[in-house]
Amino acid sequence: MVDKKKKILVTGAAGFIGSTLVDKLLERQHCVIGVDDFSTGQEYFLTKARMCAKFSLERVNILEQSKLVSCMRGVDFVFHLAANADVRYGASHPKKDFEQNARGTLNVLEAMRVCGVSHIAFASTGSIYGEASIFPTPENHPFPVQTSLYGASKLAAEGLIQAYAEAFGIRAHIFRFVSILGERYTHGHIIDFYRQLIRDGSVLRVLGNGGQKKSYLYVQDCIDAILIGIERAQEKVNIFNLGTDEFCRVNDSIKWICEELEVKPRIEYGGGERGWIGDSPFIFLDCSGIRRLEWRPKLTIRDAVIRTVAFLKMNEKRIVRGDSCG
Amino acid sequence: MVDKKKKILVTGAAGFIGSTLVDKLLERQHCVIGVDDFSTGQEYFLTKARMCAKFSLERVNILEQSKLVSCMRGVDFVFHLAANADVRYGASHPKKDFEQNARGTLNVLEAMRVCGVSHIAFASTGSIYGEASIFPTPENHPFPVQTSLYGASKLAAEGLIQAYAEAFGIRAHIFRFVSILGERYTHGHIIDFYRQLIRDGSVLRVLGNGGQKKSYLYVQDCIDAILIGIERAQEKVNIFNLGTDEFCRVNDSIKWICEELEVKPRIEYGGGERGWIGDSPFIFLDCSGIRRLEWRPKLTIRDAVIRTVAFLKMNEKRIVRGDSCG
Numbered sequence: 137m138v139d140k141k142k143k144i145l146v147t148g149a150a151g152f153i154g155s156t157l158v159d160k161l162l163e164r165q166h167c168v169i170g171v172d173d174f175s176t177g178q179e180y181f182l183t184k185a186r187m188c189a190k191f192s193l194e195r196v197n198i199l200e201q202s203k204l205v206s207c208m209r210g211v212d213f214v215f216h217l218a219a220n221a222d223v224r225y226g227a228s229h230p231k232k233d234f235e236q237n238a239r240g241t242l243n244v245l246e247a248m249r250v251c252g253v254s255h256i257a258f259a260s261t262g263s264i265y266g267e268a269s270i271f272p273t274p275e276n277h278p279f280p281v282q283t284s285l286y287g288a289s290k291l292a293a294e295g296l297i298q299a300y301a302e303a304f305g306i307r308a309h310i311f312r313f314v315s316i317l318g319e320r321y322t323h324g325h326i327i328d329f330y331r332q333l334i335r336d337g338s339v340l341r342v343l344g345n346g347g348q349k350k351s352y353l354y355v356q357d358c359i360d361a362i363l364i365g366i367e368r369a370q371e372k373v374n375i376f377n378l379g380t381d382e383f384c385r386v387n388d389s390i391k392w393i394c395e396e397l398e399v400k401p402r403i404e405y406g407g408g409e410r411g412w413i414g415d416s417p418f419i420f421l422d423c424s425g426i427r428r429l430e431w432r433p434k435l436t437i438r439d440a441v442i443r444t445v446a447f448l449k450m451n452e453k454r455i456v457r458g459d460s461c462g
Numbered sequence: 463m464v465d466k467k468k469k470i471l472v473t474g475a476a477g478f479i480g481s482t483l484v485d486k487l488l489e490r491q492h493c494v495i496g497v498d499d500f501s502t503g504q505e506y507f508l509t510k511a512r513m514c515a516k517f518s519l520e521r522v523n524i525l526e527q528s529k530l531v532s533c534m535r536g537v538d539f540v541f542h543l544a545a546n547a548d549v550r551y552g553a554s555h556p557k558k559d560f561e562q563n564a565r566g567t568l569n570v571l572e573a574m575r576v577c578g579v580s581h582i583a584f585a586s587t588g589s590i591y592g593e594a595s596i597f598p599t600p601e602n603h604p605f606p607v608q609t610s611l612y613g614a615s616k617l618a619a620e621g622l623i624q625a626y627a628e629a630f631g632i633r634a635h636i637f638r639f640v641s642i643l644g645e646r647y648t649h650g651h652i653i654d655f656y657r658q659l660i661r662d663g664s665v666l667r668v669l670g671n672g673g674q675k676k677s678y679l680y681v682q683d684c685i686d687a688i689l690i691g692i693e694r695a696q697e698k699v700n701i702f703n704l705g706t707d708e709f710c711r712v713n714d715s716i717k718w719i720c721e722e723l724e725v726k727p728r729i730e731y732g733g734g735e736r737g738w739i740g741d742s743p744f745i746f747l748d749c750s751g752i753r754r755l756e757w758r759p760k761l762t763i764r765d766a767v768i769r770t771v772a773f774l775k776m777n778e779k780r781i782v783r784g785d786s787c788g
Contacts, residue, residue: 227629227630230568230571230572230575230626230629231568231572234564234565234568234622238560238564238618239560239565242556242557242560245556246556246557249556265605266624275605276604276605277604277605278602278603278604278605279601279602279603279604279605279606280605281624281699281701282620282621282622282624282625282628283624283625283628284625284628284629285622285625285626285629287621287625288618288621288622288624288625289621291617291618291621292564292614292617292618292621292622294608295608295613295614295615295617295618296560296608296611296614296618298592298607298608298609298614299608299609299610299611299613299614300556300611302608302609302610303553303556303610303611304553373607375607
């Protein structure tokens, strides 16, 4: 797919991962249609893309079925990344994850079916394993019980994609991510800590006990893995975990951030093993499947955290102090 | 739950399994609110229930959120059985399973949350295992890939229930059924064969090669298992396969039906291992979980088929020749 010049539609094109993918696809000379409703996407993430004649932008929410079908005509391949990615606050708006992530995915699949588009790549999540019983967690982990509305909505989306693959001959590449870091990162632990520390470097409030284990992957490594998976895995439905072969503790990431910011705060822990309702105390994925296709991450978790802090420093006014980012 | 007299809401109350459950709950002196939109439910399945003062009927589609909330007030327990159960034709109306089964379940959960109802039992399906790799298939089978829109919609519903259990303290009993047979049975293989044979006993057209393995469970055994599971399994989320410890071939069921109808048709096979797109060639569930709670099915598959044929004979005019049943 990646070597031939194709017409590719990317949902969530103005998001952190979506916009990074768009840039990479344009580098490879594909025609790219970016779809985003800018509910959390950022205009300026697409600054470079919009200077390219092969890029077009459609301001469409994937829940708008007829508009989505209009965008889909003549498309060869869909990267479906649009989602409500706010895993932490599912319980305060229980229908939002489901609408955007599950029904949104159904709309994408329906638009593909109507327009005869036969290949989808989907951004899923390691949250789908709920409270895993095996670490590192393989793709064929025992049938999990969901612990977050976000995970449940992504599970629903995966199931729909798989059923469409069977019923309508669509090929699918499903990628279950750990948390992604790097340039254009806009929400999660690292930015929360960063925001607190630039406001007041003397104290840092941390949910949980700081011992929570977390896995991260650098965004460029993530994009490389997606493109390698699509090129090299030829089943009808292909499912890959994406992460590094290590994890860190929340306390490790705090240490690295503080070193970069040259602050030594007093740390106030909220206590308990979990940061929030539905938070998994441990996500650590077995990525031997994608590694067998000769993908290797270039950055360690520590390097990815440091790159992210460098990006936040460069964009402090826009990303860190602003309130327009997700 | 079952010994104390409670106010119980049953969705899909006019369906095959729903109406049988309603009768059993009324026998046990519970107050029962039956919810059904009568899209496939049958008025006369509730004839006995409607003679009972403890029963009330609400003509509501579970997609009508505000009406559902009105029904839910003061309820102690929800049996959620309403579903589009037409597993075979998912590909001809791809959104229907999702709307009725996944979004319908979300509506039920939301109504429960709003009204403070803290316990749900859910009718899921063995189709959720897609093409299982282990037989008999245990509840903790490796994370399956979906092969039908019906299975995908039930997977989505299960995930939502599990996430609500975690986020809002709801308890859940999820039952993954094989195909259910018995009195009030209205759609599936047995009725399809029956209809053909009473029209013309000399020929029977069969999808696939007749060698497909199928598992069935008698409806009263199914209801017993549900009530035992709820009484005896005390986790926050409890998941049980429901079936017998045997399976049959489509050809076996044909033989039993023909014996009951005293016909000897020529059999014309459509060929291939599958009956329809997304059909699983083999569903056979490991039911040791529910058996550990000392449930035992009373009828074999053969007995259940024969009972079903007897019911169809008794209701030939209404069920078999009519076109009002799902």
